[in-house]
Amino acid sequence: MKKDLYIDFDSTIVNSDKAISTIYNNNYKDYKGFSPAIWENHENWAYKLICPLIHIHEDNPTNIILEYFNSNEFFKHLEFYENAKDVIRQLVHKYNVIICTSAFPMNASRKVLWIEEHIPEIDEIIILINKSGQGYGKSRVPMMEQDSIFIDDHPKNLYSTKASRKYLFKQRSTDYNGGWNGPIISSWKQIGELLLNDD
Ligand SMILES: [Mg+2]
Numbered sequence: 001m002k003k004d005l006y007i008d009f010d011s012t013i014v015n016s017d018k019a020i021s022t023i024y025n026n027n028y029k030d031y032k033g034f035s036p037a038i039w040e041n042h043e044n045w046a047y048k049l050i051c052p053l054i055h056i057h058e059d060n061p062t063n064i065i066l067e068y069f070n071s072n073e074f075f076k077h078l079e080f081y082e083n084a085k086d087v088i089r090q091l092v093h094k095y096n097v098i099i100c101t102s103a104f105p106m107n108a109s110r111k112v113l114w115i116e117e118h119i120p121e122i123d124e125i126i127i128l129i130n131k132s133g134q135g136y137g138k139s140r141v142p143m144m145e146q147d148s149i150f151i152d153d154h155p156k157n158l159y160s161t162k163a164s165r166k167y168l169f170k171q172r173s174t175d176y177n178g179g180w181n182g183p184i185i186s187s188w189k190q191i192g193e194l195l196l197n198d199d
Contacts, residue, residue: 002094002095002096003095003096003145003146003147003148003149004095004096004098004143004145004147004148004149005091005095005096005097005098005148005149005150005151005195006098006099006100006126006141006143006148006149006150006151006161006163007088007097007098007099007100007150007151007152008099008100008101008151008152008153008154008157008169009099009100009101009111009115010069010101010102010153011153011169012081012151012152012153012169013080013081013084013088013099014078014079014080014081014084015039015078015079015080015081016069016074016078017039017042017050018039018077018079019074019075019077019078019079020037020039020047020051020065020068020069020074021036021037021038021039021042021050021051022073022077023068023071023073023074023077024037024047024050024051024053024054024068025037026073028051028053028054031053031057033053033056034053037050037051038050040172042174043172043173043174043175044174044175045174045175045176046061046062046065047061047065048061051065066104069104069107070104070106070107070110072110074107075107075110075111075113075114078114080118081187081188082187082188082189083187083188083189083192084188085118085119086188086192087188087189087191087192087196088119088121088122089119089121090192090196091192091195091196092121092122092123094195094196094198095149095195096123096124097121097122097123097124098124098125098126099115099122099124099125099126100125100126100128100138100141100150100152101125101126101127101128102127102128102129102130102138102157103127103128103129104129104131105129105131108127108129111127112125112127126141128140128141136160137154137156137157137159137160137161138152138157138160138161139160139161141161142161142162143161143162143163144162146164147164147165148163148164148165149163149164149165149166149167149195150163150165150166150167151166151167151168151169151185151191152166152168152169153168153169153170153177154176154177155168155176155177155178155179155180156176158180158182165183166182166183167182167183167184167185167191167194168180168182168183168184168185169184169185169186169191170184170185170186171186171187
């Protein structure tokens with residue numbers, strides 16, 4: 001029987017930080033004090049370090065970041081992490097791959113359409129929407145099936161479910177991905193090696 005494999009979307013399958021950086025660079029390139037956002041340096045969830053002009057010029061920077069995430073431009077620029085697409089297309093033969101992602105009302109449908117366009121092999125998508133932003137991680141999805149696996153870039157989300165095996169997807173340290181004592185994976189090549197050869 002196939003095991004259930006839950007995978008987060010933003011910053012796990014796709015490089016959301018790079019898409020946010022591209023939008024920022026287009027919007028602020030003519031502003032005084034601009035220097036291009038470098039997604040590799042991202043480490044604050046509100047993008048304070050790499051998108052500082054949002055925090056200088058906007059009354060509500062968090063809303064602006066949300067607008068970026070909700071925009072057509074975001075999905076236009078969105079890219080897979082290296083090897084993610086190939087590995088996922090192989091994983092669907094061995095696992096029930098379920099994308100489990102938090103979303104906002106304005107981007108949920110775009111996200112689903114993006115997934116359908118780029119990885120139509122995915123059969124099941126779980127979207128969690130909590131408009132207050134004060135949600136419960138992913139605890140609404142218990143992931144209690146036998147031997148279920150969960151990969152996410154947020155320790156808070158991993159801790160919130162009862163999956164049998166949980167992996168933090170971590171390419172670098174940020175101010176939100178510390179405090180995880182479980183296994184860490186840092187690339188899709190590594191995910192492929194781990195899960196495609198797994199019994
Ligand atoms: Mg994520």
